[in-house]
Amino acid sequence: MTTVAGVVLVALALASPAAAFERSESRAACRERAPLRKPFFGDTHVHTSYSFDAMGQGTRTTPRDAYRFARGEAIGLPPYVDGAASNSAQLRRPLDFAVVTDHSDLLGETQICQNPDLDGYDSLICTLVRRWPLLGYSLVNGYVYSNASPRRYSFCGDGGRACHAAARQPWSATQAAAEEFYDRTPSCAFTTFVGYEWTGMPDGNNIHRNIVFRNEEVQAAPTTYLETPTAEGLWRALSEECLDSGGRCDAIAIPHNSNVSNGLMFQTRRDDGSPIDADDARRRSRIETLVEITQHKGDSECRLNANDELCNFETVPWVRMMDAMQPSLWRPAPPRSFVRETLASGLGEQARVGVNPFKLGIIGSTDTHFSTPGMVDEDTHPGHGAGTVFAAHGIPPFPDDPRFNPGGLAVLWAEENSRDALFAAMRRREAYGTSGPRIVARFFGGWDYPDSMCDSASFAELGYQRGVPMGSDLPPRGSDAPPVFAVSALRDPGGGGAPSTPLQRIQIVKLWSAGGKDEQRVYEVAGTPENGAGVDLASCETHGAGADRLCAVWRDPDFDAAVPAAYYARIVENPSCRWNTYACNRNRVDCDRPETFAGTLQHCCDPQIPKTIQERAWTSPIWYTPNPAQRDSGQTDRARQ
Amino acid sequence: MANRDSRPEPGIGWLLWAGLALLLPLPLLVFDGMVPLVRIVLLATVTAAVAIREGAAGPVQMILVMFVAHAMIYAAVLALAARLASRALRRWSGPRLRRIVFAGILAAAVLASITTPYATPFAPAPRSSLLGVLS
Numbered sequence: 096m097t098t099v100a101g102v103v104l105v106a107l108a109l110a111s112p113a114a115a116f117e118r119s120e121s122r123a124a125c126r127e128r129a130p131l132r133k134p135f136f137g138d139t140h141v142h143t144s145y146s147f148d149a150m151g152q153g154t155r156t157t158p159r160d161a162y163r164f165a166r167g168e169a170i171g172l173p174p175y176v177d178g179a180a181s182n183s184a185q186l187r188r189p190l191d192f193a194v195v196t197d198h199s200d201l202l203g204e205t206q207i208c209q210n211p212d213l214d215g216y217d218s219l220i221c222t223l224v225r226r227w228p229l230l231g232y233s234l235v236n237g238y239v240y241s242n243a244s245p246r247r248y249s250f251c252g253d254g255g256r257a258c259h260a261a262a263r264q265p266w267s268a269t270q271a272a273a274e275e276f277y278d279r280t281p282s283c284a285f286t287t288f289v290g291y292e293w294t295g296m297p298d299g300n301n302i303h304r305n306i307v308f309r310n311e312e313v314q315a316a317p318t319t320y321l322e323t324p325t326a327e328g329l330w331r332a333l334s335e336e337c338l339d340s341g342g343r344c345d346a347i348a349i350p351h352n353s354n355v356s357n358g359l360m361f362q363t364r365r366d367d368g369s370p371i372d373a374d375d376a377r378r379r380s381r382i383e384t385l386v387e388i389t390q391h392k393g394d395s396e397c398r399l400n401a402n403d404e405l406c407n408f409e410t411v412p413w414v415r416m417m418d419a420m421q422p423s424l425w426r427p428a429p430p431r432s433f434v435r436e437t438l439a440s441g442l443g444e445q446a447r448v449g450v451n452p453f454k455l456g457i458i459g460s461t462d463t464h465f466s467t468p469g470m471v472d473e474d475t476h477p478g479h480g481a482g483t484v485f486a487a488h489g490i491p492p493f494p495d496d497p498r499f500n501p502g503g504l505a506v507l508w509a510e511e512n513s514r515d516a517l518f519a520a521m522r523r524r525e526a527y528g529t530s531g532p533r534i535v536a537r538f539f540g541g542w543d544y545p546d547s548m549c550d551s552a553s554f555a556e557l558g559y560q561r562g563v564p565m566g567s568d569l570p571p572r573g574s575d576a577p578p579v580f581a582v583s584a585l586r587d588p589g590g591g592g593a594p595s596t597p598l599q600r601i602q603i604v605k606l607w608s609a610g611g612k613d614e615q616r617v618y619e620v621a622g623t624p625e626n627g628a629g630v631d632l633a634s635c636e637t638h639g640a641g642a643d644r645l646c647a648v649w650r651d652p653d654f655d656a657a658v659p660a661a662y663y664a665r666i667v668e669n670p671s672c673r674w675n676t677y678a679c680n681r682n683r684v685d686c687d688r689p690e691t692f693a694g695t696l697q698h699c700c701d702p703q704i705p706k707t708i709q710e711r712a713w714t715s716p717i718w719y720t721p722n723p724a725q726r727d728s729g730q731t732d733r734a735r736q
Numbered sequence: 737m738a739n740r741d742s743r744p745e746p747g748i749g750w751l752l753w754a755g756l757a758l759l760l761p762l763p764l765l766v767f768d769g770m771v772p773l774v775r776i777v778l779l780a781t782v783t784a785a786v787a788i789r790e791g792a793a794g795p796v797q798m799i800l801v802m803f804v805a806h807a808m809i810y811a812a813v814l815a816l817a818a819r820l821a822s823r824a825l826r827r828w829s830g831p832r833l834r835r836i837v838f839a840g841i842l843a844a845a846v847l848a849s850i851t852t853p854y855a856t857p858f859a860p861a862p863r864s865s866l867l868g869v870l871s
Contacts (some may be wrong), residue, residue: 219789223782227858229767230779230799234786248790417795420766488862583862 103213112559115510116519119308125283125511131555132508132525134535135517137192138165138468139290139349139505140305140390140460142481143680146292149202149464150209151224151232153487155180156466158195158269162276165468166195166285172465172477173486182490183468184477187591188533190504191512193468195269196305199317200239200293202265203258204248214257216251229485239416243297243616246320259316266291266317273309283512290319293329293348299417300357302326302350305387305460306333309345309518313337327366330382331725332582338382347521349458351387353437356397357414358429361437361453363444371434376444376452383520386455388528388713390462391502392416392478396665396713397435398428403617405602405667406708409500409530420495438716439606439613442659446608449725456566456715457663458502459531469504471531472593473708474635476501476674492682494693497675497704503530506712507562524566529712532596534588538565538664542572544579549646551695554583559592563661566715571723577654578719582620583646584666595640596668596710600624603649606716607660620664621647628669632706635672635680656721663716673708675699691733748825748837753818755841759866761854762810766802770855773814775869776807779858 112132141161142149153173160170171180172217207213208221215221224231235362239245251258273287287440289627291408291671295302304326306317318332329348333405337344353360363371371379388396394409411419414432418424431437434455441453464469464480478495479502506527507520520526527536541562548557558581563570589595600622628639645666654660672680679699684692686700698704761770780803787796825833842852848854848866 217784223786225861226781227779228860229780230858233799234783234794234796238790238796239794242794244793246791246793485857487860488857699830 098668099197103692112564116515118515120344120514122513123281124281125513126281127283128511129196130510131522131559131612132510134340134380135191135286135507135512136469136533137190137286137505137507137511137517138460138463139194139195139196139288139307139458140292140351140387140462141193141195141466141468142197142292142462142464143195143466145197145202146464147205148232148236149466149480150205150465151228151236152302152485153228154465154480155226158197158272158402158466159275161195161466161468162193162272162285162287164466164470165190166276170469172245172490174489182477184465184470184475185595186469187472190469191283192288192507192517194290194305194307195272195468196290197265197269199262200245200294200321201652202234202253202317202319203255203260203262206265207250207258210261213261214252215261218248220248220250228487230736232485237299239321245324247321255321262316268601270311270313277514278512285523286512286514288514288518289313293320293323295320295324295326295329296416297324297359299415300359301352301355301416302359303352304329304348304350304383306348307338307518307521310343310514310661311509312342312344313346313540314344325366326362330378333382334378340525341502344520346382347384347518348382349385350383351460351462352392352395353386353432353434354393354411355414355416356432358432361431361440362532363440363452364395371444371452373448373450376448376450376514379452380454384454384456384524385458385526385715386434386437387460387505388457389459389503391499391531393499394530395434397433397615398547402715403533405617405665405711408709408711411498412565435604435606435615436613438661438663439608439615442529442661443608443613444608445659445720445725451718451725454524454718456521456526457528457713458505458526459528460505461502463502471501471504471671473501473531473674474594474647474677475679491695493675493678493698494622495674497698497701498706501531503528504533506536513599525564527565527712527714530708530710532594532668532710532712534587534598534666534668534712536664536666536712537581537583538714538717539563539581540567540569540578540662540719541581542570542574542576544577544581544648546648548581548648554646557581565715565717567717568720572656575656578662579650580649580651580662580664581647582649582664582666582708583713584644586641586643586668592672596637597628597643597670597705598622598645599626599628599641599667599709600667601645601647602667603662604665605651605653605660605662607655607658609658616653616706617665618649620649621645622667626669630670630672630707632672632676633680634654635677637669637671638639639669640669643705659721659725660714660719662719664714665685666714668710670707670709673705675704676706678712748829748834749815749818749822751834751837751841752821755800755837755844756814756818757811759841759844759848760814762806764806764857767857768855770853771869772854772866773807773845774804775809775854775856778870779803780807784859
């Protein structure tokens, strides 16, 4: 028996991924360890009352509450009457990890306006914020965030000293909450990370990044857009104050909502206007290893186009958030406003400067402003705040802007649920995003996977043994054969009342850059869109065929060994009801009877608002680079320059 | 020269205008409010104070323009309405009419103070009484 177990262990060790993580902190070893890695579900984009916009629209919960919620406890939602919450929310299935990422900008101002002991409490701005919250929110939020030359309010004093000082308390409390709820015991039940959101928004163009720290060693103060108004400056600050500080500090930055960046999220020019070079690209990809492809304020995968009907998914029609209420300003988004075209553009940049600046893995998250990480279920969606619906007066029957959505989840493949293991997954991009469901997706690339791999009980072993997982570079080519990709997806099992919808199909999206032109093609590799699946809009019952598991081993039929390429998989569920359909059914809206849909419930009868959704998952890409010198040497654990 | 009978009663027009400005709920576009003109003037004043004190960056200028535009348009519309009403009331001219109009406004003010006829999106509560919108 011992011999058999030993053989199994040796076999597993041989098949295990080469790049393990290094421990950077003191903690008990996890009781459970998965050499072939497990998917851990979480949310890396969470706001609490420490964020000015969340506080301004009625949120009273703190980072502690956010972590309580992520672990499965109920917390209060606005409105608050005499200090007590009128609503509550609770996850049906707890998360494995979460990151509270309150806005670093206005962190001190938010405290000053609420604490009568702090200088500035009686200032005009703070009085206005307390007296007329929505006016305060409308004036203050855009004053800082949407300004090309942001500056602090006069009550912050010279050099913003008072506000910097006031920001220390919430920054400490954020770290303390992360520490309190991080499970350092051998059960490794829940992981937290210290984080914040750098809220760059020049002229209303969203260039936000979420910063996630590997362990408890973090920046003394979070970098702000007010003091550091460019992404280049942010990377420099993170390098100087964290990555290169000589300690254990390590961090990544996760861009989000390139869909409303007006093309500024992924620039190929420096702040001084000159084109980036290899060092710039390296610096960027060292810190930005992931991108948030979907969240509350829209999906950023791909622009609407005739060749991929599934790009018509949770899109918003404006290119800047501040244009949302002015349809006359809506226009087509500039290049690199979406993740797919940015990934393709990265290949072109790699050909130009020798390094791919946009080597981005993929995750999803919520961007909740209610302190509710992972609150992604369509059937119970109460909105996420974020200034889209002013919740301080109550959550309306139609709870959100009809073009927004509950957001998604980040999934990390790791050996155990600890900070180092999960952070290593983020660093090596072995991650994927979902629009909410807990689909389990594996994606491997290599040169000699067997066609029978899907039938093998050793799918993952083979995947690691003979190739690389999502987020990696294909190993050097051994023959003239095209690369082989093995993709497997398991349906979200549901549970705890959460829905479970069958899978419909898997696609592989190929991106390449040739002759200065970025190209893309979508291949159907498993399942079929013609499966007759549908949903009854009155009851939201789904029907038709679908799969519990889909799997394929796929060879690129158009492979050109001279052309760099990137491949990612998209896994799509059968149609199900979108959140607005649940809300409209709950309120018994009948579009033939106008008396049933007053106020915002009128959205229920707007034919422009989709009634159904095809939930999905997107894997991180696998890259093919013909020139071995340009291949990623592997950011296996700690970023090295 | 206009016929004396066709002229509105002096002072009644102003009294009516003041009453309407103080009490009549008017739609506040974009923010879905229903508030009297005095409230809009108050909002414009506060926003102007922010613009002067802190600068009109970001949305400050836009919101200020919106409030001022609302205030000017409604002031003009209420003035026209008050003038038309005072013309209609001219046959009952005299101190008695002024007393009746004043009493009517007072009664409406009392009613507006003990109920919540105003939708106040900017305030801590979604609906307010007259005292609420003036505070």
